[in-house]
Amino acid sequence: MNNFIDYNNQRFHFLWLRDHCPCSDCRHPSGQRILETWQLDADIKVESYEITETGLEIRWAGPQQHLSHFSAQYLLANSYDKPQIPTENIHTWGAELTGNLPSYDYNQVIARDDVKGQWLDAVTKYGIALLKNVPTEPGTILQVVDLFGYVRNTNYGELFEVISVEQAVNLAFTPIPLSLHTDNPYRNPVPTLQLLHCLEKADRGGVTALTDGFRAAEILREQNPQAFNLLSTQAVTFRFSSADAILEHTACMIELSANGEISAIRVNSRSLAPLNLPFDMMQSFYAAYQELTAIIQGSACKVTLTLDRGELILFDNQRVLHGREEQAVGPRHLQGCYADRDGLRSTAALINKRQQS
Numbered sequence: 607m608n609n610f611i612d613y614n615n616q617r618f619h620f621l622w623l624r625d626h627c628p629c630s631d632c633r634h635p636s637g638q639r640i641l642e643t644w645q646l647d648a649d650i651k652v653e654s655y656e657i658t659e660t661g662l663e664i665r666w667a668g669p670q671q672h673l674s675h676f677s678a679q680y681l682l683a684n685s686y687d688k689p690q691i692p693t694e695n696i697h698t699w700g701a702e703l704t705g706n707l708p709s710y711d712y713n714q715v716i717a718r719d720d721v722k723g724q725w726l727d728a729v730t731k732y733g734i735a736l737l738k739n740v741p742t743e744p745g746t747i748l749q750v751v752d753l754f755g756y757v758r759n760t761n762y763g764e765l766f767e768v769i770s771v772e773q774a775v776n777l778a779f780t781p782i783p784l785s786l787h788t789d790n791p792y793r794n795p796v797p798t799l800q801l802l803h804c805l806e807k808a809d810r811g812g813v814t815a816l817t818d819g820f821r822a823a824e825i826l827r828e829q830n831p832q833a834f835n836l837l838s839t840q841a842v843t844f845r846f847s848s849a850d851a852i853l854e855h856t857a858c859m860i861e862l863s864a865n866g867e868i869s870a871i872r873v874n875s876r877s878l879a880p881l882n883l884p885f886d887m888m889q890s891f892y893a894a895y896q897e898l899t900a901i902i903q904g905s906a907c908k909v910t911l912t913l914d915r916g917e918l919i920l921f922d923n924q925r926v927l928h929g930r931e932e933q934a935v936g937p938r939h940l941q942g943c944y945a946d947r948d949g950l951r952s953t954a955a956l957i958n959k960r961q962q963s
């Protein structure tokens with residue numbers, strides 16, 4: 607006897623169906639599961655079932671004769687055994703985005719739900735969006751985060767001042783150029799979003815460089831699969847220490863999801879701890895690391911721009927690398943802060959739902 611039901615040419619295991627029973631004994635009105643999967647009989651049997659106009663009705667075998675009714679809509683939306691279509695609309699980019707970053711006007715974003723939705727969707731799609739005409743009142747960056755989520759507080763504070771200071775604890779707080787990097791790979795969990803808001807622009811220099819790390823890693827995968835394999839399987843350690851924080855995390859520079867997709871990038875020359883790898887791997891690991899970073903810094907991938915007063919970039923810190931080129935001459939003041947993707951995605955999904963209704 608089969609252990610599944612064929613519904614409209616989609617097969618559903620008995621066990622899957624029992625586990626997804628939507629009745630009020632099995633599901634809370636919130637939609638959350640009440641039944642405990644571990645308590646189900648893995649060989650559960652069906653007493654009888656009927657394909658009706660509205661869906662599927664099942665009477666389960668056993669003393670309780672439990673009944674389940676599934677709507678056609680639910681079964682259609684949740685049928686399995688088909689290629690998983692990526693739900694996220696990710697569009698990788700290179701230098702062609704120079705002068706062309708997805709850009710939104712702050713006043714429109716705060717006035718219009720649809721524009722706010724477009725701004726947030728752009729961050730998911732491209733990993734970055736530029737906001738213009740943000741008031742240069744210090745601290746406004748925190749109000750920008752309030753538009754979509756929650757500030758991620760760290761040892762650098764709720765927000766941090768990117769200005770040149772004496773005895774800086776971090777190269778970011780000097781006028782020195784910074785090679786393209788993701789922030790805080792020494793932290794776990796790492797802040798998944800970063801914001802940088804320009805309050806004052808240097809007379810010269812202080813140019814912002816940006817690279818889509820997903821594109822760079824894809825290029826490496828194509829041009830040198832062995833190098834890609836090393837960077838996505840050999841973990842390295844990143845470390846930061848100051849008077850008030852000692853942070854360390856060990857993970858791969860290229861992180862892959864279970865189905866082999868590039869899911870996160872960690873590159874930060876300043877905070878890479880001494881490499882500790884098998885002796886015979888060291889030379890080839892360096893070659894792979896140099897090849898990836900050459901792609902990241904290369905002109906095919908990199909976008910440069912000089913942030914003007916009132917401009918703010920919001921970007922995915924596990925995907926888009928940022929850097930600073932040319933020593934800043936004259937006062938320059940950015941405010942930075944971290945936030946997380948969950949809040950952004952949730953706000954975007956709520957807006958999309960509102961737009962559809």
Ligand SMILES: O=C(O)CCC(=O)C(=O)O
Binds near residue numbers: 768778784789813
């Ligand atoms: O000064 C800049 O443009 C970037 C600074 C930076 O990388 C940071 O604060 O994370």
Ligand SMILES: [Fe+2]
Binds near residue numbers: 789
């Ligand atoms: Fe940074």
